[in-house]
Amino acid sequence: xxxxxxxxxxxxxxxxxxxxxxxxxxxxxxxxxxxxxxxxxxxxxxxxxxxxxxxxxxxxxxxxxxxxxxxxxxxxxxxxxxxxxxxxxxxxxxxxxxxxxxxxxxxxxxxxxxxxxxxxxxxxxxxxxxxxxxxxxxxxxxxxxxxxxxxxxxxxxxxxxxxxxxxxxxxxxxxxxxxxxxxxxxxxxxxxxxxxxxxxxxxxxxxxxxxxxxxxxxxxxxxxxxxxxxxxxxxxxxxxxxxxxxxxxxxxxxxxxxxxxxxxxxxxxxxxxxxxxxxxxxxxxxxxxxxxxxxxxxxxxxxxxxxxxx
Amino acid sequence: xxxxxxxxxxxxxxxxxxxxxxxxxxxxxxxxxxxxxxxxxxxxxxxxxxxxxxxxxxxxxxxxxxxxxxxxxxxxxxxxxxxxxxxxxxxxxxxxxxxxxxxxxxxxxxxxxxxxxxxxxxxxxxxxxxxxxxxxxxxxxxxxxxxxxxxxxxxxxxxxxxxxxxxxxxxxxxxxxxxxxxxxxxxxxxxxxxxxxxxxxxxxxxxxxxxxxxxxxxxxxxxxxxxxxxxxxxxxxxxxxxxxxxxxxxxxxxxxxxxxxxxxxxxxxxxxxx
Numbered sequence: 001x002x003x004x005x006x007x008x009x010x011x012x013x014x015x016x017x018x019x020x021x022x023x024x025x026x027x028x029x030x031x032x033x034x035x036x037x038x039x040x041x042x043x044x045x046x047x048x049x050x051x052x053x054x055x056x057x058x059x060x061x062x063x064x065x066x067x068x069x070x071x072x073x074x075x076x077x078x079x080x081x082x083x084x085x086x087x088x089x090x091x092x093x094x095x096x097x098x099x100x101x102x103x104x105x106x107x108x109x110x111x112x113x114x115x116x117x118x119x120x121x122x123x124x125x126x127x128x129x130x131x132x133x134x135x136x137x138x139x140x141x142x143x144x145x146x147x148x149x150x151x152x153x154x155x156x157x158x159x160x161x162x163x164x165x166x167x168x169x170x171x172x173x174x175x176x177x178x179x180x181x182x183x184x185x186x187x188x189x190x191x192x193x194x195x196x197x198x199x200x201x202x203x204x205x206x207x208x209x210x211x212x213x214x215x216x217x218x219x220x221x222x223x224x225x226x227x228x229x230x231x232x233x234x235x236x237x238x239x240x241x242x243x244x245x246x247x248x249x250x251x252x253x254x255x256x257x258x259x260x261x262x263x264x265x266x267x268x269x270x271x272x273x274x275x276x277x278x279x280x281x282x283x284x285x286x287x288x289x290x291x292x293x294x295x296x297x298x299x300x301x302x303x304x305x306x307x308x309x310x
Numbered sequence: 311x312x313x314x315x316x317x318x319x320x321x322x323x324x325x326x327x328x329x330x331x332x333x334x335x336x337x338x339x340x341x342x343x344x345x346x347x348x349x350x351x352x353x354x355x356x357x358x359x360x361x362x363x364x365x366x367x368x369x370x371x372x373x374x375x376x377x378x379x380x381x382x383x384x385x386x387x388x389x390x391x392x393x394x395x396x397x398x399x400x401x402x403x404x405x406x407x408x409x410x411x412x413x414x415x416x417x418x419x420x421x422x423x424x425x426x427x428x429x430x431x432x433x434x435x436x437x438x439x440x441x442x443x444x445x446x447x448x449x450x451x452x453x454x455x456x457x458x459x460x461x462x463x464x465x466x467x468x469x470x471x472x473x474x475x476x477x478x479x480x481x482x483x484x485x486x487x488x489x490x491x492x493x494x495x496x497x498x499x500x501x502x503x504x505x506x507x508x509x510x511x512x513x514x515x516x517x518x519x520x521x522x523x524x525x526x527x528x529x530x531x532x533x534x535x536x537x538x539x540x541x542x543x544x545x546x547x548x549x550x551x552x553x554x555x556x557x558x559x560x561x562x563x564x565x566x567x568x569x570x571x572x573x574x575x576x577x578x579x580x581x582x583x584x
Binding site for chain 2 (some may be wrong): 047050052053072073074075076078080082084085086087088090091099100102103104105143
């Protein structure tokens with residue numbers, strides 16, 4: 001059963017269509033990444049899932065309820081870390097977390113352990129205005145984890161974090177999904193997620209242009225594998241005899257060959273049979289950036305139609 | 311702790327931290343002390359003026375000061391949270407919007423009540439210690455403190471209504487200043503102008519009701535006419551003959567002045583897009 005199920009959802013503010021025809025499903029214990037440029041509709045989609053706004057079209061079901069009319073018991077099961085999380089600067093980290101714990105109807109005794117978990121124990125008694133960006137994000141994550149939510153939504157949580165902290169974030173998310181928490185995480189940089197998510201939805205101009213696990217997206221994109229062969233570049237190019245797209249590098253010591261995934265092994269066998277001419281091989285599968293650019297840069301087939309309606 | 315108490319406690323603690331409470335209490339207390347004891351300065355004697363005089367002068371000053379304090383305290387209660395991004399997060403918690411606005415209002419109300427009761431109460435206690443005032447003057451002084459709190463709540467509720475309506479903090483601040491000018495200065499001038507222009511033809515029926523449409527005037531009416539000995543001093547004896555509302559009516563109107571704007575603020579906030 002899907003914890004989050006979104007069917008043909010649209011959201012418009014007056015004539016401005018922010019979301020259009022979104023359909024997604026996230027099974028329990030899975031992590032979905034929403035990827036897209038700023039303004040692609042990621043935050044709006046999260047607000048819809050949280051029930052902060054109502055869709056103008058379609059249906060959303062979260063944890064078996066309509067989030068826009070759900071009761072307090074529903075909100076009890078949510079955790080949310082907004083983009084640019086803001087806290088009251090004059091409160092200490094511990095007081096801030098205690099305030100949010102009380103709002104969630106929890107005993108404040110759970111707070112020290114949570115602060116420990118996000119690595120803020122030593123700074124708990126300091127006021128928030130002395131915190132760095134990373135520490136604020138940690139505090140934001142701590143409040144999102146209050147009461148062990150069944151659904152956790154993180155809006156651009158890793159933007160501007162250093163790699164170490166990002167790793168810690170993903171480790172905590174991995175632990176959560178392991179105990180059955182469903183996670184939705186957004187980012188405008190696919191590489192930042194380092195293939196840590198089960199599902200990826202790439203959004204563009206309020207639509208989902210690609211949805212599935214990373215392997216599926218790679219296969220559907222059909223991006224070429226890049227093979228760099230070192231050796232006598234000109235001779236290799238000659239032997240390959242017009243097949244594939246080839247770039248001879250400036251020093252003529254190497255050649256880069258773009259090759260469809262299906263013909264990769266054939267090409268490798270050919271190169272191997274060249275003997276001394278080809279001294280070394282380097283195989284580079286399409287990167288996450290390539291993949292993202294492929295999907296997010298692809299012109300929408302219905303752009304004209306959408307323009308006509310808008 | 312219920313969400314309402316959690317919000318109220320947080321606002322009160324914020325008031326302690328950012329010195330709002332200390333500032334407002336010292337300001338009100340200082341002025342009350344000055345008005346209670348200063349009359350004797352020229353003679354070189356520390357003499358207490360009659361308490362009834364203090365009630366008159368203190369209420370005149372309160373009319374300017376308390377609305378301003380209340381408006382400044384409350385104008386960013388909603389819009390400020392929305393602009394900082396705190397509101398978005400709080401709304402995902404298991405709390406209703408009504409609980410948020412009522413809780414915050416109670417917290418701010420406690421700040422105002424604390425400042426008025428402690429600030430004016432201290433001056434009153436000092437006056438009592440140096441001896442002075444008959445029983446009725448003391449009732450008038452207690453009435454002054456009570457209505458000062460109610461006046462503060464009325465303008466706090468107006469500030470919340472402004473805060474729930476606008477999209478930006480700066481707009482809220484501007485409107486708050488406008489509301490202060492309107493109720494504290496412009497309204498009375500306009501009323502007086504209308505009286506003069508109509509050569510007093512705005513009759514005895516309409517004029518009193520028009521005073522009820524301004525919480526500051528309701529406050530003035532209560533403090534200057536509710537108690538006999540104050541009435542004599544305030545020069546309102548003539549007016550109170552024509553404009554006579556029972557003190558209980560004035561208190562009820564003042565309470566409505568906080569209840570109605572707050573209810574409106576809550577209903578606007580309930581529909582606000584985040």
